[in-house]
Amino acid sequence: MEKVRVGIIGIGIGRVHLAAYxxxxxxxxxxxxDLREEETRELAEEYGVPYVFTDYEKMLEIEELDAVSVCTxxxxxxxxxxxxxxxxKHVLCEKPPARNVREVEKMMEAVKRTGKKYMxxxxxxxxxxxxxxxxxxxxxxxxxxxxxVALWRRRKGIPGMGGWFTQKSKAGGGPVIDIGVHILDLLLYIMGYPKAVSVSAxxxxxxxxFGEGAGExxxxxxxxxxxxxxxANALIRLENGATILLQTSWASHVPEEKLGASIQGTKAGVEWPPLxxxxxxxxxxxxxVPYLPPTDAFYAEISHFIECILEDKEPIPNIEQAIAIQTILDAIYKSAEKHKEVKIG
Ligand SMILES: NC(=O)c1ccc[n+]([C@@H]2O[C@H](COP(=O)([O-])OP(=O)(O)OC[C@H]3O[C@@H](n4cnc5c(N)ncnc54)[C@H](O)[C@@H]3O)[C@@H](O)[C@H]2O)c1
Structure with a gap:
């Protein structure tokens, strides 16, 4: 295989995947x-994409398709x-892995059954x-x-007010599952993905x-x-004794939006932004103060997915880590519901 032939489902963030591919x-x-046929046709024309579908099952019937980006x-x-x-098909699926760990377990069964890549x-x-x-x-x-300490806080940044984003049955939750997941996953990745043992949130x-706090x-x-x-506030205890404090919001009286973290180690620490x-x-x-070159993170992500397919490598956010992060998200919601610490595993 010289080139990976891709299909994209969903043209919200999916258009960012498209530009990167x-x-x-x-x-x-x-x-x-996408269900939004006219906009999808326009986008396909702009980027020279030959086929447009509104039914993803029909799209999956295309035999030459090697991989799919799920952006719904x-x-x-x-x-x-x-x-x-x-x-x-190999799958690159947007975060969060799903609404809850039971769904991610079904995804894992399919990954194991088919032997296809999942990222x-x-x-x-x-x-x-x-x-x-x-x-x-x-x-x-x-x-x-x-x-x-992990932070992703917005002052007024509720996405899609009243739509799927703000409905528990469709999204699984609010900022914890939507943006907290990003910074929490990043810290766990940096720390070598130790297992979480309990959560208090x-x-x-x-x-x-009240219809307030909407974003763009x-x-x-x-x-x-x-x-x-x-x-949300959460304290996550890890099996190696380390702890992560997470604070995340879509709407709150805070300064400008902040996505960042700090890490404390025995030899050194780090805080960003600025790094x-x-x-x-x-x-x-x-x-x-390290000076890092500007990076197109979406391009780097898609390049990794393509490389994993072409060189038969395991993607770095693989299905096991999808289970691990989703388990923590579930525990955050369970702890908040019970107003007490919950154990994991
Ligand atoms: N990585 C990131 O930085 C990032 C940013 C934004 C969103 N996301 C994730 O991407 C996913 C999509 O979010 P979004 O912001 O693009 O949402 P969105 O609502 O803007 O777009 C979703 C698209 O999916 C389409 N869709 C819905 N049901 C469909 C179906 N049955 N078949 C085909 N298309 C269908 C909708 O018409 C819509 O165009 C979410 O899981 C979200 O968490 C990730």
Whole structure:
């Protein structure tokens, strides 16, 4: 196989996948699929994509298709991933893996049954900071990492108010499952993915239920339901004794949007943004400011997926890690519901 022939389902974030595949010399986008037929046709014309579908099962019948990007609302991740794998396609599926771990287990069964590649699109791993810090941790720069603080907070950034994003039955939850998942996964990746053993969390909904705090992203449905959280705090205990504190919001009285973290290790720490490393040099505290080249994280993510297919490698956010992260997301919601710590495993 010289080129990977791809189909994309969903043209929201799917159009970002499309732009990245189009730039890749070893990828060819054969088909787009979305219920919004006219917009999909226009997009296909703009990017020179030969086939357009509104029914993804019909798209999966194309034999020459090697791989599929699943870029649809969370409740469709499991059925579409399973159907694509069963049709013999490799799958890159958007985050979160699904709405809950039972769905991800069904995806795992399909991965094992078919032997096809599955990768969760956790794009923060491919950001400049993400790949750099993972290498630093692997090289032992931080020593033992025993603590981390993860933040993705928005002031007014509820996506698609009233649409699928804000409905528990379709999304599985609010900012925890939507954006918290990115930074939590990144920290676990940097730390070497230790297993989580317990979670203590609370979630709140102080703006969304009153129609306040809407952002620009997503397709809003005026008058639609809001029954997810818009803010959450969580403490995650890991099997190696390390802890992660997560705070995430779609809407809250905070300064500008912040996506970042800090990590504390025995030899060094790090905080971003802006990226700064903290250590001791000659027994004196010293700050280091690394200069990283600008990175197109989506292109890097898609390149990894293509490389895994062509060179038969295991994708780095694989199905086992999809189970691990989804287990933590489920535990956050369970703990918040019970107002007490919950054990995992
Ligand atoms: N990695 C990231 O940074 C990032 C950013 C945004 C969204 N996402 C994820 O991507 C997924 C999609 O989010 P979005 O923001 O693009 O949502 P969106 O609502 O903007 O787009 C979803 C698209 O899926 C289409 N769709 C719905 N049902 C369909 C069906 N049965 N068949 C074909 N198409 C169908 C819709 O018409 C819509 O165009 C979500 O899981 C979200 O969490 C990831």
């Amino acid at each position: 189009k730039k890749h010399p070893k990828a060819e986008v054969l088909a787009l699929c 609302p969370n409740y469709l991740h499991m059925p579409m991933t399973v159907a694509a794998l069963e049709a013999g 969760t699109a956790l794009v923060q791993r491919f950001s400049a900071e993400g790949s750099y810090l993972r290498r630093m941790a692997e090289d032992g720069f931080f020593g033992e990492i025993y603590s981390a 609370e979630t709140y909904a102080k703006f969304g239920p 992203w997503g397709i809003a449905e005026p008058g639609g339901k809001f029954d997810v959280e818009d803010f 700064r490393l903290f250590t001791d040099i000659n027994r004196r505290p010293a700050d280091i």
